[in-house]
Amino acid sequence: MIVIGIESSCDETSVAILKNGKITANLISSQDFHKKFGGVVPELSSRAHLQIVNPLVKEALLKSSISLNDVELITATAGPGLIGALLVGLTYAKGLSYSLNKPFIGVNHIEGHIFSGFLMEEKPVFPFIALVVSGGHTLLLLVKSFTEIVKLGSTVDDAAGEAFDKVSKMLGLGYPGGPKIQAAAIKGDQNKINFPIAQLKDPYNFSFSGIKTSVLRYVQSLNGNMNEQIINDIAASFQFAVVQALIRKLEKAIQNFNIKSISVVGGVAANRLLRESAGELGNKHDVKLIIPAFEYCGDNAAMIAFRGESLYAAGIRDTLESKPFPGLSENHFSDGL
Ligand code: KG4
Numbered sequence: 001m002i003v004i005g006i007e008s009s010c011d012e013t014s015v016a017i018l019k020n021g022k023i024t025a026n027l028i029s030s031q032d033f034h035k036k037f038g039g040v041v042p043e044l045s046s047r048a049h050l051q052i053v054n055p056l057v058k059e060a061l062l063k064s065s066i067s068l069n070d071v072e073l074i075t076a077t078a079g080p081g082l083i084g085a086l087l088v089g090l091t092y093a094k095g096l097s098y099s100l101n102k103p104f105i106g107v108n109h110i111e112g113h114i115f116s117g118f119l120m121e122e123k124p125v126f127p128f129i130a131l132v133v134s135g136g137h138t139l140l141l142l143v144k145s146f147t148e149i150v151k152l153g154s155t156v157d158d159a160a161g162e163a164f165d166k167v168s169k170m171l172g173l174g175y176p177g178g179p180k181i182q183a184a185a186i187k188g189d190q191n192k193i194n195f196p197i198a199q200l201k202d203p204y205n206f207s208f209s210g211i212k213t214s215v216l217r218y219v220q221s222l223n224g225n226m227n228e229q230i231i232n233d234i235a236a237s238f239q240f241a242v243v244q245a246l247i248r249k250l251e252k253a254i255q256n257f258n259i260k261s262i263s264v265v266g267g268v269a270a271n272r273l274l275r276e277s278a279g280e281l282g283n284k285h286d287v288k289l290i291i292p293a294f295e296y297c298g299d300n301a302a303m304i305a306f307r308g309e310s311l312y313a314a315g316i317r318d319t320l321e322s323k324p325f326p327g328l329s330e331n332h333f334s335d336g337l
């Protein structure tokens with residue numbers, strides 16, 4: 001089966017082709033111009049998606065040596081995300097579906113991330129624990145099948161990626177914060193400052209606003225006496241605290257469920273310390289860690305195509321009337337056990 005995936009939920013336009021289970025193109029165009037605003041400007045994002053989506057589709061077809069008529073399933077991110085941005089990819093995909101008379105599936109972006117480990121050579125085995133760490137979400141899940149996802153916990157305030165972005169701004173390192181903090185942290189001492197890791201009653205929930213506030217207090221206490229070494233130390237100590245918080249909850253889930261694989265996915269899964277720490281955790285408990293390659297961690301259409309195909313294979317059908325959704329769609333999610 002030949003599937004096209006289109007992703008336009010935030011500041012990346014991406015088009016992918018999935019041909020008989022193999023990704024033959026995964027083109028990602030990042031809207032770097034948002035940097036100067038310190039965050040994503042929704043209207044500018046929509047306009048940029050509109051300009052690039054068609055050329056990217058043409059390039060992806062060319063790269064995969066196929067024509068539009070060969071495409072058998074059209075998938076696009078339906079939400080959550082910026083509504084104007086979502087509408088661009090979604091409407092484009094529906095237009096393709098209508099004109100080619102081929103089925104269309106709207107995909108939940110978070111579900112795209114959850115199953116992104118399946119794009120790797122070694123795939124997760126059901127049931128598995130997924131830790132989703134992105135700019136907008138932090139979720140711990142028990143994934144029983146392609147259509148049964150049990151929510152164990154989530155952040156009660158900021159998402160992990162959001163905390164990286166906010167702290168990066170505080171330190172004057174710029175946007176997006178994750179890669180900037182990681183680069184500064186390499187030159188810093190992670191044991192220099194002891195930023196607090198939230199202890200929550202619920203075993204699987206997360207909180208990152210405390211760490212963020214204590215970084216702010218620390219920066220304020222320096223009264224402007226910042227230098228590169230202090231910034232690097234703060235970055236390293238902050239990164240260490242966030243990764244510890246994530247790993248602790250992941251370990252609890254590994255101990256409490258009979259699973260053989262764990263998968264860490266989403267933009268923050270590109271973080272080297274998190275990748276190493278999750279790998280060590282997997283070895284300690286003898287569970288396999290499936291972590292996507294870098295190009296499948298951040299927003300990409302390969303994961304959307306894969307997720308769309310898995311839904312289609314499970315007998316799920318969509319219509320051209322389906323609407324974009326800005327929040328988390330709960331279709332395949334259930335709370336607790
Ligand atoms: O999944 P994603 O690309 O977009 C959303 O769906 O939100 O995640 C973006 C988030 C941003 O907050 C970014 O700062 C973070 O992922 N990120 C990282 C790293 N690379 C990207 N966080 C920590 N370390 C990284 N290397």
Ligand code: ZN
Nearest residue numbers: 134267298299
């Ligand atoms: Zn994402």
